[in-house]
Amino acid sequence: MATNKKRINITANPEIESAIKRAAKRDGVPVAAKASELIEIGLNLEEDMSLAGLASLRDQKGARYVSHQDAWSK
Numbered sequence: 001m002a003t004n005k006k007r008i009n010i011t012a013n014p015e016i017e018s019a020i021k022r023a024a025k026r027d028g029v030p031v032a033a034k035a036s037e038l039i040e041i042g043l044n045l046e047e048d049m050s051l052a053g054l055a056s057l058r059d060q061k062g063a064r065y066v067s068h069q070d071a072w073s074k
Contacts, residue, residue: 010035 012020024034 005036
């Protein structure tokens with residue numbers, strides 16, 4: 001069966017492997033699907049932290065206000 005998903009190989013320590021297997025069994029999904037879901041969650045958290053860091057740099061006293069419309073019209 002053809003798939004659009006890219007297969008990757010990862011190396012995990014035994015504790016991580018065990019945790020992923022338990023979570024997959026609990027949720028009734030394949031280990032690879034659970035690993036993919038957890039990686040996606042981790043990437044979303046990384047993005048959120050990066051954007052929060054950028055926002056905190058820009059959130060300074062006396063910063064110029066940009067309206068929602070101006071920000072999204074460019």
